[in-house]
Amino acid sequence: MGRxxxxxxxxxxxxxxxxxxxxxxxxxxxxxVFTDVRQGKRFQLSVKGAVTEGHxxxxxxxxxxSLSNPIIEDVVAxxxxxxxx
Amino acid sequence: MGRxxxxxxxxxxxxxxxxxxxxxxxxxxxxxVFTDVRQGKRFQLSVKGAVTEGHxxxxxxxxxxSLSNPIIEDVVAxxxxxxxx
Numbered sequence: 001m002g003r004x005x006x007x008x009x010x011x012x013x014x015x016x017x018x019x020x021x022x023x024x025x026x027x028x029x030x031x032x033v034f035t036d037v038r039q040g041k042r043f044q045l046s047v048k049g050a051v052t053e054g055h056x057x058x059x060x061x062x063x064x065x066s067l068s069n070p071i072i073e074d075v076v077a078x079x080x081x082x083x084x085x
Numbered sequence: 086m087g088r089x090x091x092x093x094x095x096x097x098x099x100x101x102x103x104x105x106x107x108x109x110x111x112x113x114x115x116x117x118v119f120t121d122v123r124q125g126k127r128f129q130l131s132v133k134g135a136v137t138e139g140h141x142x143x144x145x146x147x148x149x150x151s152l153s154n155p156i157i158e159d160v161v162a163x164x165x166x167x168x169x170x
Contacts, residue, residue: 001120007127022128025151033143035086036131042092043107046121058118066110 002051004059007077008068009040043067044081051080087136089144092162093153094125128152129166136165 010016016038023037043063047055056078063075095101101123108122128148132140141163148160 004119009127009129019128022152026147029147029151031143031147033132033140034089034130035133036129038129038131040127040129042094042125042127043104044094044121044123044125045119046123047118048120055118058116062111062114062116066114067107 002047002049002055003081004045004047004051004055005077005079005081006043006045006059006063006067006075007040008043008063008073009076010038011072011074014072040073040076041067056080087132087134087140088166089130089132089136089140090162090164090166091128091130091144091148091152091160092125093128093148093158094161095123096157096159099157125158125161126152141165 010019019036019038022039023034026032026034026037045059060075060078063078064070068075095104104121104123107124108119111117111119111122130140130144145160145163148163149155153160
């Protein structure tokens with residue numbers, strides 16, 4: 001079974017309330033080493049057999065149309081993952 | 086500015102309703118090449134200057150305690166990212 005990873009993050013200029021909330025939690029835990037925290041999404045798409053270029057092309061297309069909102073998010077990576085687990 | 090990426094996914098045995106919903110959307114778009122879809126979280130932690138082992142250690146600790154729920158999620162990666170954007 002092959003896997004494709006798609007990673008989506010909020011655009012840098014977009015306010016990220018979730019990321020701000022996480023950083024606030026860090027500060028309450030006394031951890032102030034991180035100057036910023038942003039939270040995005042990570043998708044794992046499984047395919048039968050090995051990942052092909054066709055699979056990657058479908059994944060790129062879906063990443064741009066279904067897995068992200070192009071107004072506020074960027075697709076930062078689409079790649080075939082070695083079989084993690 | 087250095088960046089650390091933390092990636093969190095639902096445990097394989099845990100039902101992933103979001104992933105199921107995404108796969109349903111794919112099928113409605115006529116895309117049935119993906120046998121499974123799972124949705125997790127991707128965090129980007131920024132630090133002043135280059136990423137150090139100390140930063141990574143803090144990130145690993147926070148990943149396990151604040152950025153994931155160990156009962157239903159796995160931390161699948163914690164790594165220093167080249168400066169993406």
